[in-house]
Amino acid sequence: MDEATPAEGDRATVEWRRVSLDGVPSPVVRRVPHLELKLEHPDLKPTGRANRFFPDAVPYELDGRSRVFYWRPALSASGPLDDWAVACATTHSLAAFDSLPAGVPPLVSPDGDATMVVVDGAVGGDATTARVRSYDPPELRVDAVAESVVELTVAGEVREVPAGERRRFGLAEQRVEPAGDDGETTVAPELVVRYPGRRELYHPEPGTDSRVFPSFGLDLDDLSNPLPVPTAAGELDDAALATAVGVDLSERPYPERALWQAFAYTAFDPHADAAPTLGQLPEGLMVLRDGAFDEQ
Structure with a gap:
């Protein structure tokens, strides 16, 4: 996709969009x-x-x-x-x-x-x-x-x-x-x-194709854009991505690792066809959609 460059070494660059708070679907x-x-x-x-x-x-x-x-x-x-x-x-x-x-x-x-x-x-x-x-x-x-x-x-x-x-x-x-x-x-x-x-x-908010995730202790304000995404054999390395963005999975409840994998692959798969749109609610919940949210 246009937003991801070919992998350089063990990383690919993925661009993402940030949506304003009033444009985030309410889960x-x-x-x-x-x-x-x-x-x-x-x-x-x-x-x-x-x-x-x-x-x-x-x-x-x-x-x-x-x-x-x-x-x-x-x-x-x-x-x-x-x-x-x-x-x-x-x-x-x-x-x-x-x-x-x-x-x-x-x-x-x-x-x-x-x-x-x-x-x-x-x-x-x-x-x-x-x-x-x-x-x-x-x-x-x-x-x-x-x-x-x-x-x-x-x-x-x-x-x-x-x-x-x-x-x-x-x-x-x-x-x-x-x-x-x-x-x-x-x-x-x-x-x-x-x-x-x-x-x-x-x-996720009914009637939308959005996704909802916990914060994982991540603040979107601290997330670089474009984001260098670690890869292994050309595929996203979700554990390395957590380390790269400062998410300590060992400090999170173990089942959240499945949610982190779902978030990482849904948001930052370097082979995706469109840049993801991300928003973060005041309580920390992250809302994601492939492509842009419909602004009201």
Whole structure:
């Protein structure tokens, strides 16, 4: 790209744009009960994989507070933007409910004439998948959420999961037709529910293609522009970049290293097609977008 010169030794030069504070999309920051759901089908043979080079959601503790960072957009467009009673994370997306009871967001997805189901997966992360026909999704509902427990209706039965715990509920067997194979097979879906309790949730402003990151102790005022980006074998070296800009990853919570990698590659990849635009909010959060923000 025009903004990156060929590597000189072990560095490439990357230009970036700084946006004024009033032009930075405002990320969602909510302290709400955070529920995690996934519907797995361990009886099936995986035929596909949903890979994420970096996880969508990164949970960790900072200064005694439980937080979860959704650094790129994951929020369902149909949810509320202001009043959240609970946030519900799945292998597919993040949903917000403003009142309960409420039906859970989709845990399977249509795929042509078949249904894509998760064989084994992680909330906000990677998953192995399979395509089946004649699949009947279970009826699921979140009934109530308290500080100490979440209550759900699972296929007509009331289930409780205490805060800080995970439960796996076996569901009724059903006959399905694996796509691409002749005949039927029996599957017994398993609903996995984890209730970490109340968390401080971060998410990019809905309706934008922005990204949001913690500060990592970095002040954009101290970041040179253009930025000499360390490389190894022609690719960005994220650990060396942290050292070069004064970010001590050893002093940060370990899960923030995944966020730093996502930030480094999203913002300063020397092979990117456009210069990134960066803004920093007064509390330190960094907001990033490939290309310029739309000025209001």
